[in-house]
Each structure stands twice: as structure tokens, then as C-alpha cells.
Amino acid sequence: MRQTRAIPYTRAQLFTPRIEQQVPYHMMYEKPYCLTALTLYKDYELEQLRVGSENVDHLYRKTLQFVQEHLPDEYLLQQLGIHPALIESARQAIPIDGFTRLDWIISPQGKLKCIENNTDTPSGIPEVAFLEQELLHYAPDLQPASRQMNNCIRQMFKQAVDYYEQQGLGRIIHFTSYDWHDEDRANTLYMMEQCLALGIEAKYIPLEQLKIVPGEGLYHDVERISILYRLYPLEYLVEDREADSGRLVGEDLLQLVNTGKLGLLNPTQHILTQSKGFMATIWSLYERNAQMAEYTGFTLFTAQECEWIEHYLLPTYFTDQVFVEQQIPYVVKGFFGREGLGTHLIEQPEQHSVAVSESPIIDSNAIPTEAEEIAAYYEDQPKIYQQLHPMEPVSVTTTEGTFDGYLLTGAFVIGGQFAGLLPRIGGKVTDNLACYCAAAVDPSISDRSH
Numbered sequence: 001m002r003q004t005r006a007i008p009y010t011r012a013q014l015f016t017p018r019i020e021q022q023v024p025y026h027m028m029y030e031k032p033y034c035l036t037a038l039t040l041y042k043d044y045e046l047e048q049l050r051v052g053s054e055n056v057d058h059l060y061r062k063t064l065q066f067v068q069e070h071l072p073d074e075y076l077l078q079q080l081g082i083h084p085a086l087i088e089s090a091r092q093a094i095p096i097d098g099f100t101r102l103d104w105i106i107s108p109q110g111k112l113k114c115i116e117n118n119t120d121t122p123s124g125i126p127e128v129a130f131l132e133q134e135l136l137h138y139a140p141d142l143q144p145a146s147r148q149m150n151n152c153i154r155q156m157f158k159q160a161v162d163y164y165e166q167q168g169l170g171r172i173i174h175f176t177s178y179d180w181h182d183e184d185r186a187n188t189l190y191m192m193e194q195c196l197a198l199g200i201e202a203k204y205i206p207l208e209q210l211k212i213v214p215g216e217g218l219y220h221d222v223e224r225i226s227i228l229y230r231l232y233p234l235e236y237l238v239e240d241r242e243a244d245s246g247r248l249v250g251e252d253l254l255q256l257v258n259t260g261k262l263g264l265l266n267p268t269q270h271i272l273t274q275s276k277g278f279m280a281t282i283w284s285l286y287e288r289n290a291q292m293a294e295y296t297g298f299t300l301f302t303a304q305e306c307e308w309i310e311h312y313l314l315p316t317y318f319t320d321q322v323f324v325e326q327q328i329p330y331v332v333k334g335f336f337g338r339e340g341l342g343t344h345l346i347e348q349p350e351q352h353s354v355a356v357s358e359s360p361i362i363d364s365n366a367i368p369t370e371a372e373e374i375a376a377y378y379e380d381q382p383k384i385y386q387q388l389h390p391m392e393p394v395s396v397t398t399t400e401g402t403f404d405g406y407l408l409t410g411a412f413v414i415g416g417q418f419a420g421l422l423p424r425i426g427g428k429v430t431d432n433l434a435c436y437c438a439a440a441v442d443p444s445i446s447d448r449s450h
Helices: 017-022 043-070 073-078 084-090 125-136 149-166 182-198 249-258 270-274 277-287 289-296 303-312 321-326 370-379
Strands: 004-006 034-042 099-106 112-118 173-176 202-204 211-213 217-220 223-225 227-230 263-265 330-334 343-346 383-387 393-398 401-414 417-426 435-442
Touching (some): 004 393, 034 125, 034 393, 034 417, 043 099, 043 112, 043 270, 043 417, 043 435, 073 084, 084 249, 084 270, 112 270, 125 149, 125 435, 149 173, 149 227, 149 263, 149 401, 182 202, 211 249, 277 303, 321 383
Parallel strands (some): 034 435, 227 263
Antiparallel strands (some): 004 034, 099 112, 099 401, 211 217, 401 417
16 A cells, blocks of 8 residues: 555645645546645655656657658558648657656556556646645655656756757747646646746747648737647647638648648657557567567667566557457557546456447437547547556545545656656546645655665
8 A cells, every 4th residue: 555644734724825826726626636645655666767767768769760760651540540640740850858747557566567658748747846845845854756847847948949949940939728728728837937937938828819821820819939839639639620611720730840830849749659559569569679670670679678668568469369368457548548538447358358348338319418429539549458557556534535546656757857756546547537646755765675
């Protein structure tokens, strides 16, 4: 059982107006999202997460380069589920590592496995970069897990602005999200604040106020936008249409990227690594690494990188055949599943036939609700099949009650460098009802034998 520590104050006492401004969504769906407690990690666990996250990030970046240069469009379409309109810009090799968050499961026995990588639009940034430090004021004997978060964000923006300036796009970054979405807006504004702290000119523009002039540029009123930080998923953007004409304005925006008239953060190449098919691609290349030289003239992974894959990642395939035949518990995930949607646990594969959908049956004559439409969107996506890794249970008791669940540890890697932790407590499938319980390191436990 993961240890936690409650902070002996009420929410009203802890969440001051200053904190409310940075994290206005600390209550979600009329329930606590940010708990008044801390998740405790041992110092060697933090080091394991740091090293593991940077190593897995390296594997992703190396595999990304291989995919961009060597795999055909058909693979990107079928095995990664990439929309055809995204392929050209996704193949552009941008030397910016960007903002990513790897999700880790630490088993009850202490074994770490990375189960996925959020590389397109990772959120949870104000919680880790700001709220963690605020809550740690009430636990002076504990140490922060995310002390480098703000520095890493700022370094990444400096690198991005320097690069895009060399491409003729200037040094002004416009930040966008849906203005009505409190969480996305707060995450976006926090990132913008880090730019301003560096002296980089930055402006926030609600997504709904952006205007595209096809073939010419992206605008807000009469101001042209050259660098855009967007907390808006690319798999949504590419489908966007103009309300009146039906024109595919998402594709118009991507064409601006293709022609060098607009720079994105994160760059479009991150859609390749966002696809959960990318995890199955890494595992497939790993299993065939020894034979690669026969076909390509080179071997992709070094011996050390193969050790990292075996140590940190889980067997992941495009079919569930291996798991069903060997009766190994596994997880089914949609290529672009979010907040647990499109994800199912198969804990008893001997009682589960191959690739059976567990989505609810909806009467074809019924008018689907918005929730049903969203569920169907994720259920209809292509799937990958990943070996199940047991989660560690956790129980947190605060002044608001007891919260029981399982721990999922998010680890931010920004510009290739570990930056901080986002612990969440939820079900065995972590969804949008999971709670954030800030990370803290207990220096009194320093067993280096691990």
C-alpha cells in the first residue's frame, strides 16, 4: 500500500485565492480533484522514475526518427491511425523535444513499467509546477519531487523560439485553448506565464477566436500568428470544419505548417508518438532488432537500449493473440484513447475470446446522447493490446473523507529532461474522475538496495 500524508487543514484554508487563480479546477464534477494530501515516494523511487523516464523518452525520440525516415505512409495510416492530412507535417523532423508526460505503474512489489506516453497535449502542469510546492509548505520535513518543472518549461520555450526564429517565424508565441474549459485554459495560461517570465512576448487567444486565411496565415483580428502553442489535440483539429461553409479549416491550418508559415507547439510530429500504436511499433522493432540489419543495413537499438525496452516497457501488440493463447492478462486500448475511454482490462483471458468489444450496445434507432457519441468515437478506434501490469493500491483520508483507489504516476519529460511527477488516484483504468494527490519525497527512507 502506497503511503500518503494528509494535510490537517480544510480545503477552504488551503486553497487560497492565489491557488484558486492558478488551479481553478481543484474541484471537478462537484467532487475533490486536488486532494489535501501528499503521495509519498522514497528517494530511490524518484531516481528510478527520473532515469527511467529520460531513457524511455530517448527510445521514443530515436524510434520517431526511424518512423519518419523509413516507414511508408501506409504504415502511418494503418498501424498508427494517422489521418492522411497529418502525414506530411508529421514527417517534418523538428529538433524540439517538446512537452511530454509518461504514465508509470509501480507494482505492489515496486517494479516500474511505463504504460503510455502523452506527447501531444499533456496537461496537469499547474498542479505539478505550482500546487505541489504550495502544499509542501505544510510538510517541511518532506522534499519536492518536481523542483525542476518551471526551469524545464522555460528552457523548452527558449529552445522553441530560437528554432522558429531561425525559420523566419519571429519570437512571439500565441497560446490557445477553449476559453470555456477551465482546466485547459489554466494549463495554457500557466505555460504562457513561464514565457513571459523569460521575457518572451506571449499572448493568449481563445481557440474560437482564431481565423485561418487558407494559404496565407493564421490570424487573430488583423494580427498574424506565426508560433502557436495549442492545448487542442491534433486528431480533433484535423477534422475541424467551418460552421457555415463546412470547409476543412483544420486541414487549412496544417497546410500552413507544411509550407513553413506556422510553427506549432508541440510540433505535429508528436501525433506519431501520441498514437498508442507507436508503443506496439517500439515493441515490434525490439523483437525484430537482431534481424533488422538484413533488411535495412543497420540495427536500430543498441544492446543497452534493448535492455531499457525490456526493463521499462511492456509487451504491446496489434492483436491479442499472444495473450489469449498464453492466458496472460492484458489491456485493450484505442490508438487515441483519452481519460480511460476506449480502454478495457482483460484480467481472465481464458474466458475472453479474441478482440471482443466491450462497448455498450446502442439501439440503431435511438438518438445517441453526447456521452454515447464520445464513447463510440473511442470504441471505434483501432486497438493495441498491452500486457497488464498490477497497480499499487492507495488510500487517502482527508477532512473531506477517504479516497481509495490505485496509483498512476505521471512523469513529465520536457526537452529530454525529467521535470516532475503527477500522481493520480483512480480506478484500475484511470479516468477523468481520478484525483490528483501531490508528490513528495520522504528523505528519511533511503534504501539504495533498490
